[in-house]
Amino acid sequence: MTERTADPRDPRPLLGEPLALDLLNTRWAGEPVNDLLAEPDGHEIWLATAGLAGRCPADGAGLAALREAREAVAAAVRELDAGGLPGAGALAGLDAVLRHGRVRREASAAGPVDLVEVDEPRWLAAWLVVDDFLGLLAQGPGRIKKCAHEACILHFFDTSQNGRRRWCRMAVCGNRAKAARHYEKARP
Template identity: 75%
Template sequence: MTDRTADPQDPRPLIGEPLSLDLLNTRWAGTPVNDLLAEPGGYAVWLSSAGLAGRCSADEAGLAALREARAALAAAVGDLDREGAIGAAAVAGLNEVLQHGRLRRELGPAGPASHVEVDAPQRLAAWLAVDDFLALLAQGPHRIRKCAHEACILHFFDASQNGRRRWCSMAVCGNRAKAARHYEKVRG
C-alpha cells in the first residue's frame, strides 16, 4: 500500500499493525485511556506513521471521519472478541464508512490498476482503514486478536505460522504476565 515508518512523535506502544488495527490502537491503556486522536495534532502523527501524510490532510473533517471509522472498527472487533462474529449494528457502522468510497479498477497502459475514489478527500483515511479490515477478515477473522494481558486494550493481527500469538508485544505485555506469574509462584 504505502511505505510505513513510525513517526518519531508517535507515543503509542504498538505501531505497525495493519492499517485498520493501527487505527484501533490509537487508544491504549492508561488512566484515563490514552487517545492519539483526541486532537488534530495526534491525527497528523497517525497519518505520518500510517504512511498517509502525503495523501490526507490532518483537518477536523478528516479527524471526525477517522473517529467514526475507529468506532465502527471497535464495535466489529468487540463483536469478534465476544461472539466470534460481527453483529448487525457493527456491520452497519462499517458499511456507513465504506459507502463514502469505492475501488475503481481499470486496465491502463501499464496493466491492471486500482484507484480509490471517495466522495470527499477527508474520508480517504477512514475508508482505507475499513477497507483494510475487510482484507483482514478475508484472511481469517480468528487472526484478529485482543492482547491477552488483562490491562491491555490493544489489538493485533496474528500472522504467526502456528496462529498462537497472545500478546501485542512479548517485550511489554508478555513479560508483565510472566513476571506476575513468577511473583505469584514465589509468594504462594
C-alpha cells in the first residue's frame, strides 16, 4: 500500500486507522452526524489521506462505489458491535463489492507480487477497503471496536497487547469519561 499522510484539509477527529475503519470513520459524531463523503470534495480528501489519490478516481462513480463499501463494512461492524459475527446479509454486502475485483499473483525478480485488478477503476478504493476489512477480521474480529464513550461513533483496531483498549483516543474520549466519573464522585 502507498504511504499514508493525512491531507491537511481532513477534518476527522480520528485518522490513521486501518483502511476499512478509516473509511467507516468518515462519519463522526455531531448534530447532524458529520459525513466526509457527503460531498465530492470529501471523497478527494479521503483518497488523499488514505494514500490512494492518483490511483483511484475522485469522481461520482468512485464516490458511489466507496459509499457502497462503507455501508457494507458498517453493516458487518454493527453485528460485531452487538457481540456477534457478520451474518449472511452483511457478508453479502461485502461480497458484492469484492465481486468487482481480484488479486493476481505474478513472479518477479524480487519475489512474488500481488496485483489488484478491478473490472472498472471506480471499484479500486472500495475493493481495497473490503479486502482490508477481511484482513482485520482474520486478525481477530474482537479487535475491531467501537469507542466506549457513549457520544462517540468512531471505531478503531485494538492493537494493545492485552486487547483492552476502550477509547478511540484516550486524550479526548477517555478523558471525558474520567472527568465525568470524577465529577460524579465529587458531587455532594
